[in-house]
Amino acid sequence: MRTLPVGTVDDTTAPGTRVAQEGILRRQSARESAARTYARALPIVPVRARGLTIEGADGRRYLDCLSGAGDLALGHNHPVVLEAIRRVLDSGAPLNVLDLATPVKDAFITELFHTLPPGLADRARVRFCGPAGSDAVETACELVRAATGRTGLITFTAACHGKPAGPPEAPTVAHDLRVTRLPYPQDYRCPFGVGGEAGADLAARWTESVLDDPGSGVPLPAGMIVEPVQGEGGVIPAPDVWLRRMRQLTAECSVPLIVDETQTGVGRTGAFWAVEHSGVTPDVLVLSKAIGGSLPLAVVVHRDDLDIGESGAPTGTFRGNQLAMAAGTATLAHVRENHLAERAATLGARMLHQLRGLAADFPCVGDVRGRGLMIGVEFVDPEGEAAEDAGAAGAAGAAGEVGGVGGFGGFGRGPGGVVGGDWIGGGTGGRRRDDAVEASAVSVSGASVVPDRARRPLPAAPELAAAVQRECLRRGLIVGLGGRHASVVRLLPPLTITDEQAAAVLDRLADAVRAAARCPGGAAAAPSTP
Numbered sequence: 194m195r196t197l198p199v200g201t202v203d204d205t206t207a208p209g210t211r212v213a214q215e216g217i218l219r220r221q222s223a224r225e226s227a228a229r230t231y232a233r234a235l236p237i238v239p240v241r242a243r244g245l246t247i248e249g250a251d252g253r254r255y256l257d258c259l260s261g262a263g264d265l266a267l268g269h270n271h272p273v274v275l276e277a278i279r280r281v282l283d284s285g286a287p288l289n290v291l292d293l294a295t296p297v298k299d300a301f302i303t304e305l306f307h308t309l310p311p312g313l314a315d316r317a318r319v320r321f322c323g324p325a326g327s328d329a330v331e332t333a334c335e336l337v338r339a340a341t342g343r344t345g346l347i348t349f350t351a352a353c354h355g356k357p358a359g360p361p362e363a364p365t366v367a368h369d370l371r372v373t374r375l376p377y378p379q380d381y382r383c384p385f386g387v388g389g390e391a392g393a394d395l396a397a398r399w400t401e402s403v404l405d406d407p408g409s410g411v412p413l414p415a416g417m418i419v420e421p422v423q424g425e426g427g428v429i430p431a432p433d434v435w436l437r438r439m440r441q442l443t444a445e446c447s448v449p450l451i452v453d454e455t456q457t458g459v460g461r462t463g464a465f466w467a468v469e470h471s472g473v474t475p476d477v478l479v480l481s482k483a484i485g486g487s488l489p490l491a492v493v494v495h496r497d498d499l500d501i502g503e504s505g506a507p508t509g510t511f512r513g514n515q516l517a518m519a520a521g522t523a524t525l526a527h528v529r530e531n532h533l534a535e536r537a538a539t540l541g542a543r544m545l546h547q548l549r550g551l552a553a554d555f556p557c558v559g560d561v562r563g564r565g566l567m568i569g570v571e572f573v574d575p576e577g578e579a580a581e582d583a584g585a586a587g588a589a590g591a592a593g594e595v596g597g598v599g600g601f602g603g604f605g606r607g608p609g610g611v612v613g614g615d616w617i618g619g620g621t622g623g624r625r626r627d628d629a630v631e632a633s634a635v636s637v638s639g640a641s642v643v644p645d646r647a648r649r650p651l652p653a654a655p656e657l658a659a660a661v662q663r664e665c666l667r668r669g670l671i672v673g674l675g676g677r678h679a680s681v682v683r684l685l686p687p688l689t690i691t692d693e694q695a696a697a698v699l700d701r702l703a704d705a706v707r708a709a710a711r712c713p714g715g716a717a718a719a720p721s722t723p
């Protein structure tokens with residue numbers, strides 16, 4: 194693939210010209226459903242791609258830090274992936290075999306088992322399902338329901354486990370009464386207003402009270418599902434100590450722990466599986482995206498004693514995708530043999546450090562966070578009033594005597610069953626009356642913690658985040674959005690990104706932030722002076 198400077202037009206590119214690209218985009222808008230997502234924010238027509246680079250029909254070249262929403266661990270069209278696909282095509286092997294055994298499938302399972310956490314690999318079974326991550330989540334949920342005879346599930350605020358076509362089980366919305374959402378610990382927007390270890394401890398205590406107290410109103414669930422790093426939720430890594438507490442609590446209550454590694458797996462976070470950072474061994478592992486080597490594939494890996502499903506139970510027509518298994522085998526082996534997870538940890542830490550300098554220069558950058566090459570930059574309104582999160586009052590009741598969901602510190606129950614003070618307004622965006630928010634000291638593990646008004650997060654700035662995304666695109670950089678009100682710019686570069694490419698990504702992002710901060714209405718977001 195020829196190299197062209199960003200913004201250069203190549204008149205020989207098929208279909209060739211900017212006019213052709215604009216025509217394709219017009220026809221897409223006229224003929225495709227309005228349910229398009231990425232296409233609205235990224236009006237490009239890719240015609241060639243290699244590694245980190247995409248070339249559009251108009252000849253412009255882009256650095257792709259979206260990577261198919263994390264599908265492309267090795268970037269676009271990596272040679273080992275293309276060779277694996279060609280071998281299957283040239284062999285005359287069938288391309289879809291449902292759940293029949295094939296040499297390609299056997300090689301995939303063998304390589305997958307080489308990478309699994311030791312505690313799970315020793316007694317693992319693998320279940321193939323439909324090719325999307327949501328298919329794997331649905332399969333995992335039905336698996337634990339069948340194994341336990343229970344129906345409820347515990348998931349966490351801001352979690353995204355896909356959107357199955359049927360009734361939601363643990364998707365991005367929580368309308369299913371069988372799903373209970375509990376606080377997910379985070380530092381910048383801590384649900385208890387304290388952050389750090391104290392916030393993680395309070396979140397763990399809340400979960401413990403739900404599981405342990407028969408009066409909590411939540412029956413013992415069939416399983417708990419958690420992302421070790423929330424991706425669509427805004428790139429929020431789960432604290433390792435909290436994840437270990439979740440493992441301890443679920444084990445004590447005989448509740449299977451499902452870890453959703455759809456986006457975090459295959460080296461993305463600096464370990465082959467993100468759950469390995471905490472040393473936790475899950476009962477069920479949900480895998481998709483990168484395990485197919487850029488092609489659709491999803492599997493559920495689980496403990497053998499959970500394998501009580503009926504023989505022949507349907508789990509998806511396309512679970513026998515041979516090309517995806519071949520591409521997946523090549524990807525898993527290349528990441529493992531070339532220590533790309535370790536490389537992601539080192540380079541990701543360096544990029545995070547440099548991006549935090551952006552937060553020091555621009556008040557509109559509220560937080561920079563991530564793990565490995567899964568990075569998020571949250572944009573905020575620096576002139577907005579600090580958010581009055583539900584947890585500041587909830588923390589006062591949640592810490593001392595944790596006696597069940599209904600008995601936290603004498604506070605009333607807020608909207609949606611959230612305990613946390615005297616609420617005005619609806620949903621999580623409601624606010625509390627000042628007389629219910631007076632800083633009450635709470636005791637966490639023997640220490641006194643006071644919700645800190647100074648550390649309360651500023652309001653999310655989705656318009657600014659969208660402006661940064663547009664400015665990135667103008668500079669030849671593709672990034673995603675996510676998090677609260679889509680105010681988090683997300684970087685998911687391939688694990689093969691070079692140091693020079695990483696520097697170019699950071700330079701273009703910093704320049705885009707400067708440009709977006711100068712936009713009308715963004716004066717308050719301009720760089721701070723030393």
